[in-house]
Amino acid sequence: MLISMNWINDFVDLSGLDVEKIIHQFTLSTAEVEDVYFMGRDIENVVAAKIVSVEKHPNSKKLHLLKVDAGSETVDVVCGAPNVREGMTVALVKEGGSVAGMKIGVATLAGYESHGMCCSEKELGISADHSGLWEIEDDIPLGTQLTDVYGIRDVVFEVDNKSLTNRPDLWGHYGIAREFAALTGRPLKPIEKADLAPFANLAPIDIQIEDTEHCYRYTGLKVRNITRKKSPVDMRIRLFYCGMRAINLLADLTNYLMLEMGQPMHAFDCAKVDCIEVKRFPETFTFQTLDGAERKIDPDTLMICSKGEPVAVAGIMGGLASEIEDDTDSLLLESANFDAVSVRKSSTRLGLRTDASMRYEKTLDPEMTTTAIERFLYLLQSLDGGVQVISSMTDVYVKHYDKITLSFDKPYVDRYTGIEISDEQILKTLRSLGFGAALENGVFTVEVPSWRATKDVTIKADIIEEITRIYGYDNFKITTTMSALQPVLRSRNNTDDRFIKDILVERFGLSEIHSYIWSDAKKCKELHIEVEPNIRVINAMTPDTEVLRRCMAPTLLGSVFDNRAYSPDFGIFEIGRVIEGADEVGLAKERRHLGVALFSRVKSEKELYFELRDVFAALGTALRHRPFEFAVCESAHSWEHPRNTAQISMDGAVLGRMAVAHPAVQQAIDRKAAVVVGELDLDALKALEPAVIHYDEPSRFPGIDVDLSLAVPQGVTFRDLSAAWQEASPLLKGVSLVDEYTALDIHGITLRLTFVSPEKTLERQEVLSEAEAIVAKLEKIGASRR
């Protein structure tokens, strides 16, 4: 929103203050100022002058030679404007003056010297009109500097509308002026308005509010005998500087009032609208708004009607049919208050956001409607002396705002702010902002003014904001807290996450990635991965991204695919969320998962799969000080290899899965690369306590190794074999795998059995007999010695 400092100065005298400084203060205490514009700063020596003669330029079709009376002198000017006329008062930039960033000197135009320039409103920056010279209609002495008589020089600043969403009072200059008054300690002047008491006995307007839910108040006044058509220059300049276009006096006045008081107003041509009903219609119908558009009005949209005919969309825009026209000489003035949510929703449905709807959305002060009418009449009468009021001010006020009185004591302020502020300063600040404030027996009692009570200030913490923002946050003395010391330990989630990331990055050289919580259906299709049914996003950007992921694998495989050209050998991981459908009450079952995927064009699929197994195994040992158990299991997802999928568990609890990519997926990713993927449920892991480290005193005596080479039949796993040496001998210290190969359908493995006694140096002979016992058990399981 654009704010004119000239306008502000109507209500608070800021003379002698550094304008940039106080605007900056406004940013720090009230709302964000995005830009400051210095209007008319480049205008020098532009005076009122009368064209005394007009001659055709002998060498040009468009140009004229003028003699212009600038008061103290008459100058020759060559002018190209189409509307030059003898006797016309214009704006003349004198020789040496400047306009629109141009210095004006003596110029020769088609052979004739021009000693100055007559300009258009656009050249002066006071409107967008460049159709011809600005014709000055006011009676001002020739030679007068125009910047002295008109508000051409101004400082205009733009406030970020978003920072005003909670401040309905700041949507007009008067409210902003109140802020400046509080910030500078200068008094706010009362609004000058007309006295309507003399008209109280005139007939009221017939105003019927049918929908009392959405229309809180409707105030109207009828006026006739309006003869003036054009708004005065200063009013037009202010409207233009604040981003509006001057149209005609009545339209301009309603806009002016809105920009001044924040109260949207509407003027109906009294000949077309002379009574008011506020209601909704049961059926959708078409209505033509002021801008000429045909709009569908549904049964939720509040309308202003007259004799049953809709004449305006309440709080948003008037209708074309009842528009004020140039010959309008009587009007019915509307100053109303509507429900904010209803206006916002209607405006969204219509796709029509106007200056009025923008204000109503903020929950405007309902007390303002009558003041706005009184102010309107005051301005109208001052501009057009002949106007007559032909109705009493009719005010139907159905829904009052809640009056709010708050009380608190000084310790509350001290505790909340941490600053030293006197009782007097608190009272002064609040009163300067229009609050009723009193202090009695140590208790402040504050009455919230109507313009702040509709939504902005409702509790005493809101009063703290009023006090502190005017006090100035820059003036705060800052201090640390006085709080008890408490040990703060990291949660297990947090330590697990750190450990996992460190191990995967620093030991296994994997890269952490982030992806999305939804499946990418398009990519899944490309990779032959099925999108598994799950909870959906109902307003996804595309249907391809509406299903939430159940597993990390699809997004990781997608990322592997995207990176396949990055390196012939890489691994990625992500710690993220998956959703395992909904629980019995319909809430999403969200789990934290670690997903890992490896890709290699240099390693065999088997090597890569075992690398992944080792990655997970390392995590088990590091996080819980004991190994994970891996067991071949059936594939359960489209990306899992039917033969090489395994589940990962610990203490009997299944924590995750890993798999070689299904050949279809692997082929889609890269025909020449191996791809493996696995994931771990970190929420399930969280429940498992780390094992306590069990210390075993090393033996002082040397141990003996016995190597066994075995042929193992298909389907017999190492875990099956391990039964042979569990509890087999007290001297058996460990079993390790020395070699493993598969050739000609024979699966051969070499085990190394290590025997150690805590008491003596073992003899080879006694060790061999222990080993033989183990071999016998192995043979029962199916292995044979080679």
Next chain:
Amino acid sequence: MNISETIQELRQRFEAELASVENRDAVEKLRVAYLGKRGEVTQLLAGLKSLSGEEKKEFGQKINLLKRDVEGRIAEHIEAVKKAEEERLILGAEQYDVTLPSLHPHTGSYHPITLVQRELEEIFSSMGFTVEDFKEIVTDYECFEALNIPKHHPARDMQDTYYLDNGQLLKTHTSAAQNSIMRKYGAPLRAIFPGRCFRNESTDASHENTFFQMEGIMIDTDISISNLIYFMKTMLSKVFRQDVEVRLRPGFFPFVEPGFELDISCHICGGKGCSTCHGSGWIELCPCGMIHPSVLRAGGIDPEKYTGFAFGLGLTRLAMMRYGIKDIRDLNSGDLRVLSQFTHE
């Protein structure tokens, strides 16, 4: 030949043989030949037994002297041969080129968000804040109602929320965790809760629908605005590794009262004005404020007894600022050309 002559002859022979010895094996052979069990010097000593006392004493000394000399000479020679061998190994050794690149380069990398998040967690942990984790799918109550954002509140318009078909939604801000954390711990409370947030908006270089924030709250009996400014200044100075100035402006967020926009003095130009801060010397960094009494109450904390502050940092934005990442979409791209650069700092 008498014994003296034998000793003399042995000594000369030993010296002659020693001179021709070249390696350790030969030295060892020589040692065995003279000093071994059947060695010549050993035999000589054994021969002493047959001699009379006087002779025994005289020749015993001489033979022992010979033995010591032989032992000494052999030790010297072993040392010399060892030296020569070492010398040969050194001279014959290949000098390795340590500038060769590794065949197994370290390729691991952390996501930049992880790096920034860890740093913030470190700072806040050191100030007694607990680090909390929160879910990504939340209820309307958690995301809005409990935060003083009732239905039809314009604040809900500001955030384009992803709604789910089970009636829940993807959390639009980390503040959605406030209520649960307050209920979990009660007051006093200091906690930060980093998390992933979602907004339904079109993506471009500076907009993502999936991004990270980190929220912090501190609640106690006497927490003031003055404390809030202190904490933000202290913490942000650590984050930016330089003394930063902070500035509060009024800002409207329904879950705080008063609410602020916090600006920091531009860390690039130090407040003089540059392209990063658009010439103002200040950068709008994070919303913060005093926790709204309704929010405390909803969290089971008595607002008459306790006050607190809350702030929300954009982790994604901080990571972009820290590393000069220009396109926000790179962060969720999974593109290893981007992400592999973020090894441990």
